[in-house]
Amino acid sequence: MIPSRHMAKHSQTEAIQQAIEVQELAPPASGLPSALRLWRRWRQQAVIPYLFLLPFLLLFSFFILVPLLYALWTSFFVERLIGGTTFVGLQNYQEVLHDGNFWEGVRNVLLLLFTQVPLMLGLALGLALLLDSQIVRLKTIFRLGYFLPYAIPSVIGALLWGYLYSAHIGPFAQLAELLHWPPPPFLTAAGLLPSIANILTWQWTGYNMVILYAALQAIPPELYDAARVDGASGWEIARRIKIPLIAPAIVLTVVFSIIGTLQLFNEPQIMTAIVPNLIQDHYTPNLYAYNLAFTNQQYNYAAAVSFVLGAVVFVFSYVFMLVTYRRGQR
Amino acid sequence: MNRGLLFCRARGMVKAGLLLLLALSISSYLVACGGTSASSGPVTLTFWSWVPNLQQAIDLFEKSHPNIKIKWQNVGSGGTEYTKLTTALKAGSGAPDVVQIEYAYLPQYILSGKLVDLSQYGANDVKDQFVPWTWAQVSSGGKVYAIPQDTGPMGLLYREDIFKKYNLPVPTTWDQYAQEAIQLHKANPKIYITDFSASDGPWFFSLLWQAGSQPFVVNGTTIKIHLDDAAALKVANYWGNLVKSGAVSTAADWNNDWYAALQNGTLATWITAAWAPSDLEGFAPKSVGLWRAAPLPQWSAGEQVSANWGGSTDAVTTQCQHPAEAAEFVKWLNTNPESVKILTQKLYLFPSQKSALQDPSFDTANSFYGGQQVNRIFVESAQQVNTSFQWSPFQDYVFSQLQNQLATAVNGKISFEQAMHNTQNAVVTYARSQGFTVIS
CATH class of the missing domain: 1.10.287 (Helix Hairpins)
Structure with a gap:
């Protein structure tokens, strides 16, 4: 410039x-x-x-604050089919803390959090750096291409992948049959979580890449000129200038991913129709809350489950921010 | 998944705006329809049902009842509809006037007091037109909460070509069925005699029903729960052994893989109900001429015991502003001879009406089944349904627990017998927590 x-x-x-x-x-x-x-x-x-601010405040209170407070209020009661509603204080929360189904769901999403999220964000960072570098041509096409999966509604994405994974009619299975191989174990007890991780990576890498790429664009190019004058290579510029300068954006993508992964719902909800034996009603905490409310009609307990999940999300996001903040201070 | 917080918030706003618009339009709609007593124009009733092509019968009704208009909506079948219905009933608005409900789910809506007692609108007058067990399931004392629409007496659909090719007779007992399952799978490891879908609670319940299990006896707020009685354990162990032997598939039913398996000869039989023959033509069209129907295999040779799977009723919700008109509609839909003819012969519902079962034009040859008079098998089955079977008033919960446990058993983590004990314990705990008196 x-x-x-x-x-x-x-x-x-x-x-x-x-x-x-x-x-x-x-x-x-x-x-x-x-x-x-x-x-x-x-x-x-x-x-x-x-x-x-008024329009925002009105909508915010109507559609976020009020429902949230209502849910909190409901979570202190128990509604029985016979005998009506009674106040039970924190009893629902006590039950959630001892609910094996809930913690099994939390374990599943934590597994995803610690395996899929680093992989996806590493990929996103790599792609963003590549697009930002001088070596790539047709940047707009690549940028759009990577971002495209995010534009597909996640429900459609899950349906699509469900078909691709199918052990009978899926293209991979049919290819394997042609070669007389056993069908790939996408939808088996061992393969399910990696399969879901793959869908999430496919869908969200481009989105995170765009955030990181936008942050890279904001770095003043003078810094690169100066670094080049000092004899820095492209790799060194990326490592010593670009990544440190977009650290806040990286933190942002990690926090989004923590929140999103812990609240995973769409993909298992869609895929439960294909593999109900593996994706049971408590596969993720959000799925559990949904089924408690709308299948079992335990609205109060579902509200308590949601708030405990909210607490888990808060703890993980907060701990992560605390750790990165401390590091930044040093 | 909701990672795009910023984007989604914007999307949420749009959604919120749309919801607001929707709410406004609904409330104006309610205002428009609310003025009941003085209404001189036609009354409009909303009707949720997933029966395809139902409009034919509705047109006929509207022609003979110019003052009643029916707004038919298909909001999804089975569980999808119940989720919406339960939510709308709980919310106090948004439920339809008339709604299709399967027999198994009726008690939970009756208990919550959300269905209109139709006996005050003369529903008992049509009682004798229906197969007795269906009336037993829609009524309690003299009160009538729904009109039976169709039923699902059970039978066995099988691939005649496969049985012929491997030289197997059509099984008449469950023992024979299990033996042939193993023989068939040994002869061709790609073929399974059937599919045990742990996620189909209603289907498993129909097997319990046939075996003579009596999981629930409901008496007001007192309920006897016995999900692991001798008959239930017999059924559980039977399927547990078959699953363990690997001779049956354990994939989920009602999805594309399953339709493909029925069509391409991976599955040699389908233990199913009377509504299935026409469904099968829809999702396995290429297997035309290869299927036949036979009576359900028996637990003891020579017996003739059947059960029911599925089938629906039509009920009127308490949110309805015009219960008299709605009652007239559900009665007419399921008893008017013209309407019943459309339901049973054009829409392929299996009748709950005695007259339709005896109608000679119902007993026609079906080319998809090699010219077999398929309905005849199921008409006989309808006479053999155990009539004293009862559902719990929280059947949704029972199915979801059973499905969890059966899935765990199929995954090999617990025995099938243990799955039944676990379901029993979970359901008893739930019933107590819901305020029922549980006796065993």
């Missing part, structure tokens, strides 16, 4: 700012009383921002 253009932009904004200040400081031309002037200023500074 040319420095002079930079300067021009800068001075332009400065000029606008000065103009605003002059307007505000200038004595009232029409001679308004000072109280009214103060009221106007107060209105401008204190009220108007909130007016702009």
